[in-house]
Amino acid sequence: DGVLCPSGTFNSLGRKTDSDAFCAPCGVAGHGQFFGETDCDTSDQKSILEKIYYDLRGGQWEVNDGWVTADSVCDWFGVTCTDDREFVIGITLEDNGMKGAVPKDIFSLPRLESLKLKKNDIEFSFDGIGSAVYLHTLSLSETSLTRLDGIGMAKDSLKYLHLTNNNLGQIPDEIYQLTNLEDLYMNYNEISSSLSTKIGLLTNLKNLFLFHNKITGSLPTELGNLKNLKVLALGENYLSGEIPTELNRLTNIEIIALQREAGETAPGIGGPLEPKSDIEIGKGFTGLLPPFDGLPKIRELYLGSNSLHGEIPNEFLSSADKSAVIKVDLTMNDLEGEFPDFLKEFGQMKMYAAGNRFNGMAQSLCSKDNWMGGEVSVSGCNAILCPPGTFNIYGRAASAETPCEDCPYTYEADFYGSIECLPTHTETYSDKEVLQLFYEATGGAHL
Structure with missing residues (x-):
């Protein structure tokens, strides 16, 4: 050479x-x-793009300015060229009304780097993708993809792969051949298999998005190999078992989302809550709440609607930046004990923890005015968790307009952060005690 x-x-x-x-x-x-x-x-570049235009009904696209009319393909809508206008390097035609089968000739564009066809009614084959030796970005979300056969041939170049909201059903082994991947988006794909230990081969990953699928089984410990990972989004699946301690090795992680699938009416983080059911979707993650004490860059941690038990560990998020805004979702688990004093070290925490079994609240937290987006300055500790004997659908005073409410007569809420009141067991009460309850519930003390 x-x-x-x-x-x-x-x-x-x-x-x-x-x-x-x-x-x-x-x-x-x-x-x-x-x-x-x-x-x-490079004369064939034009013929390749013309074939794309005619095969995908270019005359009916939402925007087709310049296509097959302008002399230079660099002047066609959605086409990007090198600075010298010699080579096509990018095609971006997202949500553009394309219909039909994408010709495999597209991979013969000699310098193609980026192909973005999201949200089009197209058929796509990866046959020949190995010829696109410069292709680093491929966006095919919302294109009704069902198979990824042949994608492994892009292993030397592909870095950013977007496949959200398709019908893939599984993660094929070829995905794990793409060891240069930095971004992998496969949300909303009805993936029903377990997560392979081969995920640990993708050591260049920075963003892994697999939320809202039907992924089962436990998390592979090999996730701890992904030292470059910034976002691990596996929430709203059917995962189970204990959260592996190897996640504590992800020293660059900023967001961990492992909240359990909670059904069709699942609330947004911090939104209204409903009693969880394990009948159809299992118990989610079990075991003790990990301390996550080796994650200095963590900013968001979502663990809601699982079955984690025990107390919040003293080392919880101990290496995180205490001055940063940190958002934690622990709602609807089986945590217990006191909502701990050491959390006062965090200056701007948003800690959602309703629906557990906390029997105490560190009073030092009641003056953390910047907590909960400033709501603690308005409602004190009630902005964190409603006290025993009170409730609301958030398990906390979400605002001045949604305070914690007293439980109605003969109902009780034993724990901090209750989202409902349960009937009081009065069968063991004496007649005098029942009358006393009636007196208090009907405002007799204020007459």
Whole structure:
């Protein structure tokens, strides 16, 4: 290569001069037929794009400005070219009314780097994707994809893969061949298998989004290998078992979302709550609440609607930035004990913890005015958890207009953060005690 670039490749000098000035493949069969080529014939780029236009009913697209009419493909809507306007490097035609089968010739564009076809009614095959040696970004969310056969051939180039809201049903092994991936989005895909231990091979991942599927089983400990991970979004699945301690090795993590699927009426984080049911969706994660004490960059932690038990550990989020806004969802678990004093070290915590079995509240938290988005300055500790004997649908005073309410007569709420009051067991009460309850419930003391 240092003498002449091989047939089928090119370089502006016709030969390789260093590691950055290598002989690049032309990408299209028949181009760069000779040794020492300084460019590739790019006339076929136009014919490839024309085929895309006609095969995908370009005349009916939402926007098709310039397509097949402008002389240069670089002037066609959604097409991006190199600065010298010689090569097509990007196609962005998201939500553009495309219909039909995307021709596999698209992968023959010699310098294609980014292909974004999200939200179109298209059929897509990965046959030939290995020819697109520069392709780093592929966005095919909301395109009704059902298979990913052949995607493994993009293992040397692909970094950003968006496949949200399709019908994939599973994560094929070929995904784990894409070891250069930094972003993987496969939310809303009806994935019903367990998460393979091979996930640990994707060590370059920064963002892993698999929420709102039907993924079962326990979390593989190999997730701890993903040292570059910033977002781990596995919420709203059917996962179970204990949360692996290996997650504490994710020192770059900022968001962990492991909240359990809670049915069709699942609330948003911090929203109104309903008693959970384990009949259809299982118990979720069990075991003790991990301390997550090795995560200095953590900002959001979502663990709601699981079956975690025990007390909040003293080391909970101990390495996190105490001055940062940190959001934690522990709602609807089986946690108990006192809502602890050490949490006062956090200056701007948003801690949602209703629906547990807390029997005490550290009073030092009642003056943390910047907690709960400032609501503690208005409602004190009630903004964190409603006290025993009171309730509301949030389990806390979410605002001045939604205070904690007293339980009605013959009903009780034994714990902090109750979202409902349960009937009082009065069968063991004496007649005098029953009358006393009646007296208090009907305001007799204020007459």
